[in-house]
Amino acid sequence: MKKNAVTNYVVHPLIEARWSPMAFEEQQISEQQIRSIFEAARWSHSTRNEQPWRFIVANRLSHPKVFKSILSALDETNQAWAVRSSVLAISFAKKNFDEDDSENRHAWYDVGLATAQLTMQASQYGISIHQMTDFDTEKVCSDFKVPENYEPVVSMAFGFVGNPKTLTAELEKKERAPRVRIPQPKFVFGKRWGSPFVG
Numbered sequence: 350m351k352k353n354a355v356t357n358y359v360v361h362p363l364i365e366a367r368w369s370p371m372a373f374e375e376q377q378i379s380e381q382q383i384r385s386i387f388e389a390a391r392w393s394h395s396t397r398n399e400q401p402w403r404f405i406v407a408n409r410l411s412h413p414k415v416f417k418s419i420l421s422a423l424d425e426t427n428q429a430w431a432v433r434s435s436v437l438a439i440s441f442a443k444k445n446f447d448e449d450d451s452e453n454r455h456a457w458y459d460v461g462l463a464t465a466q467l468t469m470q471a472s473q474y475g476i477s478i479h480q481m482t483d484f485d486t487e488k489v490c491s492d493f494k495v496p497e498n499y500e501p502v503v504s505m506a507f508g509f510v511g512n513p514k515t516l517t518a519e520l521e522k523k524e525r526a527p528r529v530r531i532p533q534p535k536f537v538f539g540k541r542w543g544s545p546f547v548g
């Protein structure tokens with residue numbers, strides 16, 4: 350199943366094709382592909398080149414215990430479909446700078462940049478990534494003994510898009526629903542706030 354963006358202007362085909370599925374194929378993601386995906390994160394840009402991103406990653410077939418541990422931290426709705434994903438991961442932000450221990454106000458922003466980048470690298474392999482914020486961050490910190498100066502940002506389910514019929518009726522309806530976006534004039538401004546940009 351495809352849910353390509355219906356764009357008003359030209360975008361890169363990988364951006365057009367990316368979406369967040371819940372139904373996944375029973376297909377393994379190779380270690381090589383996982384490595385490439387996180388290499389894309391590695392080469393993302395960041396404030397002062399601090400690289401404040403960290404990830405815990407579990408391949409369902411090769412690391413079932415870690416996979417289950419991440420899965421158990423997700424809320425019930427996310428667990429229902431993420432259980433069939435091929436890889437689960439959690440991103441973390443390092444809250445302070447290495448150099449002087451001061452607060453890094455942009456750590457989350459940088460983790461988001463790295464995540465966007467790894468998502469596009471995954472897309473190149475036909476792998477979709479569905480991000481989730483509905484998870485128990487305290488459980489994650491305790492189960493994985495996360496140091497105090499790091500905080501969980503987002504959990505992610507990776508996989509190849511599967512048949513929506515494998516989902517519950519409610520989730521299948523959501524899976525098939527059209528993707529919607531606000532139009533550019535509502536968020537790209539020109540002369541003043543709220544006034545649409547004109548080229």
Ligand SMILES: Cc1cc2nc3c(=O)[nH]c(=O)nc-3n(C[C@H](O)[C@H](O)[C@H](O)COP(=O)(O)O)c2cc1C
Nearest residue numbers: 352367368369370427479480481482483484503528
């Ligand atoms: C930070 C973040 C948190 C999200 N949390 C959840 C979540 O907990 N459960 C879920 O089903 N989808 C979650 N999503 C997916 C969004 O709902 C989805 O990206 C959005 O509806 C746009 O759909 P698209 O990715 O298919 O374009 C999250 C996405 C992001 C970026």
